[in-house]
Amino acid sequence: MTATAATAATAPPAPTRVAVVGGGQNCEHEVSLASAVAVADALDPASYDVVRLTIGPDGAWRVGDRALPLGEAVAVLQSCAAVLPVVHGPRGEDGTLAALCELAGVAYVGSGVAAGALAMDKWATKLVAQALGIATAPAVLLTAAGAATYAWTHPVVVKPVAAGSSHGVSMVREAAQLPDALEAALALDDRVLVEDVVIGREVDVAVLGTADGGRLVPPALEVVVDGWFDHEAKYGGGADFRIPAPLEDVERKALEEAALAVYDALGCAGVARVDFFVTPDGPVLNEVNTMPGFTAQSQVPKMFAAAGLSYAELLDRLVRDVLPR
Ligand SMILES: Nc1ncnc2c1ncn2[C@@H]1O[C@H](COP(=O)(O)OP(=O)(O)O)[C@@H](O)[C@H]1O
Ligand SMILES: [Mg+2]
Numbered sequence: 001m002t003a004t005a006a007t008a009a010t011a012p013p014a015p016t017r018v019a020v021v022g023g024g025q026n027c028e029h030e031v032s033l034a035s036a037v038a039v040a041d042a043l044d045p046a047s048y049d050v051v052r053l054t055i056g057p058d059g060a061w062r063v064g065d066r067a068l069p070l071g072e073a074v075a076v077l078q079s080c081a082a083v084l085p086v087v088h089g090p091r092g093e094d095g096t097l098a099a100l101c102e103l104a105g106v107a108y109v110g111s112g113v114a115a116g117a118l119a120m121d122k123w124a125t126k127l128v129a130q131a132l133g134i135a136t137a138p139a140v141l142l143t144a145a146g147a148a149t150y151a152w153t154h155p156v157v158v159k160p161v162a163a164g165s166s167h168g169v170s171m172v173r174e175a176a177q178l179p180d181a182l183e184a185a186l187a188l189d190d191r192v193l194v195e196d197v198v199i200g201r202e203v204d205v206a207v208l209g210t211a212d213g214g215r216l217v218p219p220a221l222e223v224v225v226d227g228w229f230d231h232e233a234k235y236g237g238g239a240d241f242r243i244p245a246p247l248e249d250v251e252r253k254a255l256e257e258a259a260l261a262v263y264d265a266l267g268c269a270g271v272a273r274v275d276f277f278v279t280p281d282g283p284v285l286n287e288v289n290t291m292p293g294f295t296a297q298s299q300v301p302k303m304f305a306a307a308g309l310s311y312a313e314l315l316d317r318l319v320r321d322v323l324p325r
Contacts, residue, residue: 200277218307219244
């Protein structure tokens with residue numbers, strides 16, 4: 001055996017080139033940047049050659065510090081074996097980035113166009129959940145035109161149909177608070193939901209669909225907040241995550257079944273976080289996140305860590321599952 005042949009036989013395979021896209025054009029821009037940096041840093045350099053792309057609040061793409069016209073950004077995506085679209089919210093998680101990858105013919109991690117769009121739309125998600133017999137908070141859908149006709153009768157939660165990180169979400173305990181709440185929600189979306197207040201514990205369930213059609217559900221997580229799970233509680237360190245969420249067996253089963261049913265009905269792929277309220281009458285679905293917060297400290301990575309899958313292993317699995325075989 002020649003020296004060259006020996007080297008070739010033992011040389012590790014070249015790292016797989018993957019793109020991590022962060023940022024985005026919505027109120028969750030900063031949260032997405034944090035998720036994307038954490039994801040890019042956690043991908044093992046022995047296995048992955050990571051290209052870090054960002055989308056600015058103005059929609060401009062960059063690779064590192066270099067501005068990229070969209071056409072060049074697409075060419076960079078096409079130079080990769082897979083894309084990790086770590087952009088939360090509208091023009092990212094709502095299927096837009098999935099659509100770009102589909103048109104560019106490049107594999108990507110996570111849900112496709114339809115699932116992303118449906119899950120981003122809290123009204124559409126409710127309709128799907130109702131069809132499955134899964135409870136959601138009773139709600140009315142309002143637009144700016146209809147908002148003036150809404151008659152407040154009891155405490156409600158007002159929220160944009162499509163937003164995230166609690167932006168534009170307010171509790172309205174008295175009629176006088178309604179106009180400001182509607183204005184805050186309508187600033188982020190043309191449609192808002194006015195929901196009944198659900199009294200219950202907040203429990204998140206992660207679902208990971210695997211390439212062979214399997215489903216992994218790690219232990220559920222309870223979000224314990226002193227007060228309201230607003231933006232400050234989410235990112236100011238005021239929320240306490242309990243894993244596994246203390247649940248009766250029957251509650252845990254009901255949550256897992258509901259999470260799996262809604263994941264499959266929406267047609268999700270990769271990982272999704274399905275958020276519930278646990279009430280004495282059973283689980284009430286709040287929302288589905290197809291690109292949930294993804295730093296190592298975020299709910300989903302913590303739930304998988306509790307199941308024995310480290311952050312780096314979870315990412316590796318997500319990427320390997322979409323690589324062309
Ligand atoms: N109908 C509701 N009843 C009680 N609390 C709610 C309701 N809707 C939302 N919340 C609270 O507001 C938080 C943010 O609302 P959510 O719909 O999850 O928006 P986002 O997509 O911004 O996370 C929830 O985590 C929960 O604490
Ligand atoms: Mg939420």
